[in-house]
Structure formats: structure tokens, C-alpha cells
Amino acid sequence: MHTLSLFEPSTTLAIIFTVLGGLGLFLYGIEYMSTSLKNLSGNRLKILIEKATDNIFMGLLTGIAVTVLVQSSSATTVIVIGLISAGLMSLRQAVGVMMGANIGTTVTAFLIGLKINEYSLIFIALGAAIVIFITTKKASYTGGIILGFGMLFLGLELMSLGLEPLAEKDWFETAMISLAEVPILGVLAGTFLTVIVQSSSATIGVVQQVFFDGNIALPGALAVLIGSNIGTTITAILASLSSPREAKQASMFHLLFNLFGSVIFLIFFGTYVKLLGNIENAFLGPNNKLTIAYAHIIFNTVTTIFVLFLVKYFVVLIEKMLPIKEDKDASLVEKLNYDLIISSPVLALESAKGVVIEMGGIAQEMIKTARLYQNDNSEDYFGKIADLENRIDLYDKSIHDYLMEIQSFDLSQKYKQTQVILLDVIRDFERIADHAVNLSEFYQNRYEQDCPLTGKVAENLNHYFDLVVLQVENAILSFQANDKKLAKKVIETEIEIDKLEKHYRRAQLLHKKESSDECNDIHYVDILSNLERISDHCNNIAENVIDPHYLSKERSNPSF
Secondary structure (H helix, E strand, C coil), X not given: CCCCCCCCCCCHHHHHHHHHHHHHHHHHHHHHHHHHHHHHHCHHHHHHHHCCXXXXXXXXXXXXXXXXXXXXXXXXXXXXXXXXXXXXXXXXXXXXXXXXXXXHCHHHHHHHCCCCHHHHHHHHHHHHHHXXXXXXXXHHHHHHHHHHHHXXXXXXXXXXXXXXXXXXXXXHHHHHHHHHHCHHHHHHHHHHHHHXXXXXXXXXXXXXXXXXXXXXXXXXXXHHHHHHHHHCHHHHHHHHCCCCHHHHHHHHHHHHHHHHHHHHHHHCHHHHHHHHHHHHHHHHCCCCHHHHHHHHHHHHHHHHHHHHHHHHHHHHHHHHHCCCCCCHHHXXXXXXXXXXXXXXXXXXXXXXXHHHHHHHXXXXXXXXXXXXXXXXXXXXXXXXXXXXHHHHHHHHHHHHHHHHHHHCCCCCHHHHHHHHHHHHHHHHHHHHHHHXXXXXXXXXXXXXXXXXXXXXXXXXXXXXXXXXXXHHHHHHHHHHHCCHHHHHHHHHHHXXXXXXXXXXXXXXXXXXXXXXXXXXXXXXXXXXHHHHHHHHHHHHHHHHHHCCCCCHHHCCCCCC
8 A cells, every 4th residue: 555645755754744644544533433333323322321230240241232332442431420420320330331341442453453454445435425425314324434444444554654664763673672571661651652542442553553564572562552451541530520429439440440450461461471472373373463452352351350359349449549428519510421422412311311300309399398488487498498599590501501512412303302301391390499489488478477377278278289299299200200100190180280279269269358367368379379380380391201292382381
């Protein structure tokens, strides 16, 4: 293969541009292929992740499957951290998935090990043709996979061309010998390169190409490979910096896992080199790229087997190093992990739903507090409702911004509808909270005028309020579990509440004619009206559960 260049191939400038250009094309090819795979997988990625239970072996298989599917252990790690941040996955579930991701990522090395560099342009041409001329999304994603695959191999070929002149340089030969003779130097080099390019697959791909070209001995290549496994943990650490402590625990496990494996393989480095040498001699032939692929899978599989027996000690150590600190307010921004949107918009929607449910819990707490305030003149209740309202406002803005960011990504019609429903529901929760504030102000005004609720009026409002409290609870539960049966019960309760509201209004008019007591009239209708509107918003939530195509224009009382 030949390359076009403005410079002579042997010049320093030509070497730099060819190597860096090849590396850039290689990295972009991996990224493009990974993104296309994620888009093509769609809901399957979510289904696989949901299979990760407290059974560590199921988590292990899930991690392997997801990483093979997206061709990026870093992407799997970021997804896991995002799910932990959202409270959708525990540390004990995450450790299995992350170990599986380390095994799954070795598939990339085997793909690179295939001797198909000379066909890279064919893959690029075929992939580009599919992307350009076939307009369906599925075909576009499939074409993207093929195109990325071709760019990956073309990038490797360009790097090989750029590195050819270096093999003749004394300093390069000396450096390669040093990596082989002093393994720790190779480990440091692999760690540093992986931190720079943010991809262990890229580092291993470079090692495979340099090894194939005969520019580095097997011991040096294996040392760099070990270092790449340490360097790849930086992605998880960076992804967890703005995440809850639970996510930081997961990134710490990822680091300790790879450090543990690196120490083990450095202790038995001679045996490791000899084993790979025997595999190469018996099955592969000299300087075969697949030698490095086998080295990679042996490293991750053996490390996983060791850690499986020690995992409970790893978890205990991590929990002591990074104990969980309860901080509800700080957790909000952390749970809405923007990195998860990039890795998997579908899982980001699931994450957002968890935070929406949390917002509903705050609104429910406001309603329950208002119910207590109705019969108990305590300023603590009034202050608590005001504080919770501030939290609701924060949730409303944060979730809205997060959902709008998800909207900018390519979603299927089903998940676009989910995004619209979540926007609808946060609006309902925000309005429920507003009505709770209104109620607290009505009660405060009554108490200031020394007019607490008494007699039949108090009895009626207490019964009415209790129905609304139950309806709010059922609306949240039906939304959380997508329980259509419970949602129908919410709608039935709304009908009952509407009838009661009219009945209590008429009863109060009769009472007003028969009694000169004006105290019970203060804000009575306002209280009934706000409780009825809360019921309407619960009805909206239930309608969205029963019919996902329930449109905003059909919402009850949208002006309130």
C-alpha cells in the first residue's frame, strides 16, 4: 500500500504526520464503529444491562455482552457509572459488569489481529456507499459499522508506514530494547499512552502493529499491554469525578482490579512471556498480531478468576476507603449524568425517570405536610413546605435541561415519546407542589385570623384531603411501575374527587345560609379547588401510564 504525502516518507515531518494521522483515523474508526453499534443495538443495550443482578456471574456475562456489542470497555464503564449515579445499579452489581467489560474488550484486539489491512479501502467504500445511498436508520448504522471498521484498519496501515523509517533509527531500536529488558518501563509507557489517547484498544492496536512489523520484542509488547490496562481506568475515574460516592467506588474497583492484575502478571512476567511464546510458536507463527490478542484475553480472564474469589474483600476495602455520605441535595446533579447521554441516550432516559420519581416523592411529602398543617397550627409545617418547594424548583429545571439534552440525540419514536411523557410528568409534579404551597398559605392565613377548621367543615376537608393524598401516592406508584391497573384506579378516584368537590361546595353554601359563623368560610372554596387541581394532575400522570400517546393538548386543566 502507498500513501500520498507532501513530504518524503523518510523525513521527520512526514513520519510525524503519517503516524498521527494514522492514529487519528484509527481512533475515529473505533469511535465511529462503537457509536454505530450502540445506535443499532438500541433497546437491546438497556435489556442487557437490566439483566445485571446481584448474581456476580450474571453481571460478568452482561459486561462481556455489552462490551462486545459496543466494542468499548470505556463506554460500558461510563454506562455503569451513570446507572450507579442514578441509583439504578449497586456497587455489588457493578463489579461483575466491569470485570466482564475487561474480558469483552479483548474482542477488539482479535478483530485487529485479522490480516485484512489490504481490504480496508473496500470496507470504507462499502460502508460509505451504504451510509450515503441507503437512507433507513438501520442501514445507516450498519454502514457506519463497516465504515468505522475500514477506517480502523486504514489507520493501522498508515501508522505502520510512518513507523517504518523509525526502525532504522538507533534511538528507536534502543528504546524498544529497553521496553523489553525493563518491563516496568513498558508498563509506564503503556499507561501514559492510554491516558493520552483515552483508549486501551488504541494502545493495544499500536502495539499489535509495531509487534507485527518486528519493531518490538514480545516482552516489551506485553509490558506495554499491561500498562494499557492501568491507563484505561482513567476513563472511569474521570467519568466519576462529578458523580456520587457510589460511582467513585465503582471507578476505584476498576482501578484496583487492573492494578491487582498488573502486579500478578509482573510477578510472573517470565512465565507470561514464555506462555505466549509457546502459543505463538505452536499455532500462530512469528510476530503475529493475534499473539497480543491472546495475551490480552489471558490477562483479563486470569485477573477476573482471581478477583472473583476475592471480590467481597475488594468491596469491603473500597467501602472503607470511600464511605457513603448521605447528601440528598448534592446527589441531584450527580444522578443526571451527562456522560451517560453520550454513551446510551436510552439508559439516560431510564436514569432521568428515576430522578423524576424522586421529584414526585418530594411533591408527595409536600402534600402530606400540608395535610398535617390543615389541623395543626405549627410553623414548622409551613417552613418545611417552603424548603421542599425550593428543591422541587431545582429538580424541575435540572431534569428539564437533562431531557432537552437527550432530545438532541437520535432516538426511536418510542423513546421520543418517553421523553415527552417525562417532561409532562415533571410539569405535573411541579404544579402539585405549587398547590401544596397555596394550601399552606391558606392555612397560615386562617390561623392568623384564629380560624382553625372545626366541625363538619373540618370533617369534610379531612376526608377530601385523605383521598387526594392516596391518589398522589397511587399516581407515583403507577408511574414508577408502569402499572396500568393502578393508573385506572387513580382515574376512578379523580372522578370521585370531582363529585365530592361539587357536593362539598353545595353543602358549604347551605351551611353559610344557616349559620352566621364566617370563620369556616375563609379559603374553604380555595382549598377545595386546589385539592381538586392536584387530583387533575394525578389524572394526567395516570393517563400517560395507560396511554403513552396521551398528548399534552388533552391534559386536564392545563392552565393551572
